Amino acid sequence: MSFPVLICDDSAIARKMVQRSLPENFASEVDLATNGQEAVEKLQESTYALLFLDLTMPIMDGIEVLQEIKNKCIEVFVIVISGDIQPEMKQRVEQLGALDFIEKPVDGHKLQSVLQRFGLY
Structure with a gap:
């Protein structure tokens, strides 16, 4: 299975860590966003199957992104990191529709375990 993925984090290092933790050939395409507003814009412009989302970011934080996804009925699986x-x-991010919550720094095995649990890998 291979599909488009969006990684949203204000830290370039964190974005790279998530990207490197993805299973080989997992994503057909990986796009990056540096803040929540940029992520919402990309989600409205293109279709993504999965969004990896940080919570603490400038301009628009992860909670606001989850609320926008819900308000605009954007169909995307979300895993908060x-x-x-x-x-x-x-509990709050899960109430807003996130599949799961992974603690930083991201661990590749934990990430793959979450993906498997939801049938995404």
Whole structure:
């Protein structure tokens, strides 16, 4: 299975870590966004099957992105990758439609486990 993926994080290092953690031949295309506003614009312009989303970003944070996805009925699976690991935050992102929450720094095995659990890999 191979499909388009969007990685949204304000940190170039974090974006590269997520991209490198993806299974080989997992994504047909990987696009990058440096903030939430850019991610929402890309989601409206193109179709992505999966969005990896940071929570703490300038301009528009991850919670606002999840709300926009919900409000605009954008169909995309979302996995949040963040250092903000408070149980309340995990519960909030799941209520807003995220599949799962992975703690930073991203671990390739954990990422692949989440993808397998949801039948994405």
